[in-house]
Amino acid sequence: MKDSRREPAGDKLAPKAVVNRVCLYLRQLEVFQRQGETTVSSSQLGAALGINDAQVRKDLAFFGQFGYPGIGYRIDGLIGELRRVLGIDRDWPIALIGLGNLGRALLKYKHFRRRGFQIVALFDNDPHKVGHTFDGLPVHQIDKLAEVASTRTINLAVLSVPADVAQIVADQIVAAGIPGILNFAPTTLTVPPSVSVVAVDLSVQLEHLAYKVLNSQSGFPAPASLFDEANGR
Amino acid sequence: MKDSRREPAGDKLAPKAVVNRVCLYLRQLEVFQRQGETTVSSSQLGAALGINDAQVRKDLAFFGQFGYPGIGYRIDGLIGELRRVLGIDRDWPIALIGLGNLGRALLKYKHFRRRGFQIVALFDNDPHKVGHTFDGLPVHQIDKLAEVASTRTINLAVLSVPADVAQIVADQIVAAGIPGILNFAPTTLTVPPSVSVVAVDLSVQLEHLAYKVLNSQSGFPAPASLFDEANGR
Numbered sequence: 001m002k003d004s005r006r007e008p009a010g011d012k013l014a015p016k017a018v019v020n021r022v023c024l025y026l027r028q029l030e031v032f033q034r035q036g037e038t039t040v041s042s043s044q045l046g047a048a049l050g051i052n053d054a055q056v057r058k059d060l061a062f063f064g065q066f067g068y069p070g071i072g073y074r075i076d077g078l079i080g081e082l083r084r085v086l087g088i089d090r091d092w093p094i095a096l097i098g099l100g101n102l103g104r105a106l107l108k109y110k111h112f113r114r115r116g117f118q119i120v121a122l123f124d125n126d127p128h129k130v131g132h133t134f135d136g137l138p139v140h141q142i143d144k145l146a147e148v149a150s151t152r153t154i155n156l157a158v159l160s161v162p163a164d165v166a167q168i169v170a171d172q173i174v175a176a177g178i179p180g181i182l183n184f185a186p187t188t189l190t191v192p193p194s195v196s197v198v199a200v201d202l203s204v205q206l207e208h209l210a211y212k213v214l215n216s217q218s219g220f221p222a223p224a225s226l227f228d229e230a231n232g233r
Numbered sequence: 234m235k236d237s238r239r240e241p242a243g244d245k246l247a248p249k250a251v252v253n254r255v256c257l258y259l260r261q262l263e264v265f266q267r268q269g270e271t272t273v274s275s276s277q278l279g280a281a282l283g284i285n286d287a288q289v290r291k292d293l294a295f296f297g298q299f300g301y302p303g304i305g306y307r308i309d310g311l312i313g314e315l316r317r318v319l320g321i322d323r324d325w326p327i328a329l330i331g332l333g334n335l336g337r338a339l340l341k342y343k344h345f346r347r348r349g350f351q352i353v354a355l356f357d358n359d360p361h362k363v364g365h366t367f368d369g370l371p372v373h374q375i376d377k378l379a380e381v382a383s384t385r386t387i388n389l390a391v392l393s394v395p396a397d398v399a400q401i402v403a404d405q406i407v408a409a410g411i412p413g414i415l416n417f418a419p420t421t422l423t424v425p426p427s428v429s430v431v432a433v434d435l436s437v438q439l440e441h442l443a444y445k446v447l448n449s450q451s452g453f454p455a456p457a458s459l460f461d462e463a464n465g466r
Contacts, residue, residue: 019444024437086443088443101338102338105333105334106435115436115439179449180442181442198442203342204256206348206415208256210320210325210350211320212431216412
């Protein structure tokens with residue numbers, strides 16, 4: 001039993017959609033925990049998130065056997081297991097590269113620190129920023145990345161630079177030995193297979209919202225009337 | 234045939250994961266189109282994105298019969314169909330509410346405009362910002378939302394205000410008759426069923442990256458060594 005919890009099923013990396021749902025389960029379990037609950041069933045967990053119970057069980061089974069017959073899931077235990085599976089049972093020191101508006105917003109983003117993600121070093125190439133401090137952290141020139149990464153552990157890089165320099169900076173991140181990049185630049189990065197990249201494209205979320213609004217079945221104006229004025233301009 | 238393209242299968246709203254993948258297919262088809270390709274198979278499309286061909290066919294079949302036997306998909310046609318399905322074959326005038334660092338970053342985010350999402354009105358409650366212009370747009374007081382929305386079409390709201398005021402502002406968005414909210418505030422919004430919400434939680438993306446790095450099978454330092462130093466601090 002213990003062994004089955006230590007490794008993902010068949011040593012396969014869980015699909016992106018599964019990992020994203022597990023992140024949601026964890027958040028919901030933490031809500032239940034704050035409400036004083038001690039156990040939860042897959043259907044209760046799913047109902048709170050609009051996901052059916054079979055999907056919940058299948059997703060969790062990808063990472064091990066967490067449920068107890070007749071009880072469901074023990075909330076404290078499952079939170080601990082999922083935090084371990086996701087790797088957020090530890091600190092992740094992060095380099096933030098690019099201190100434009102987006103970078104500065106990310107620096108203040110409280111959700112990151114709450115999940116163990118701590119921005120510990122800042123980089124930018126703007127001479128007006130290098131040497132100054134933001135939120136108590138000094139800004140280094142980007143070509144100092146390898147040097148800074150050699151003096152302290154940095155496990156992830158958050159890349160919020162303009163698209164036209166993103167690949168050059170990604171090459172420097174790779175050269176510095178940082179194994180993960182969260183890419184906010186609207187361009188596809190080429191990195192060796194040893195480096196993981198997750199790309200954030202915020203327009204995907206807007207497209208999803210547009211799709212939901214257009215297909216809303218709740219009596220909102222039909223697409224045609226929604227867009228009469230917009231189309232008439 | 235035509236009819237089957239006009240409506241999602243069984244009038245069901247496509248699951249979030251399907252919509253997100255279709256957004257990716259559309260982006261990849263546009264890459265192929267720029268490269269001068271005219272047709273593509275489900276396996277070519279999938280291979281470019283690391284998604285298997287059966288999944289590609291199943292996702293696209295949710296919205297209609299787009300493939301041609303022996304040819305695959307006609308790229309121009311499929312792009313047009315997917316843009317229509319996703320609702321990005323038209324303009325989406327957007328209100329951006331909250332002009333902190335994140336809001337100002339979103340205002341400059343070129344991806345939005347490229348996909349038909351155009352920020353047309355700005356709102357904030359900071360007296361230093363109200364009445365000033367950002368990128369040529371005047372900033373209105375948030376309680377002017379309904380008034381501004383009544384004089385011009387606004388179909389979506391991008392909400393980038395602090396968590397503690399997000400619900401109050403969401404209520405004002407609902408009262409103004411805006412049917413969709415992209416919520417960047419780290420809090421869950423309560424809205425009537427007639428209003429669609431897509432929540433953006435950027436820490437989910439970091440958790441997914443952490444998971445990928447920890448489970449990378451490409452010879453990177455194992456989790457223990459990756460974290461020796463971090464744990465020893």
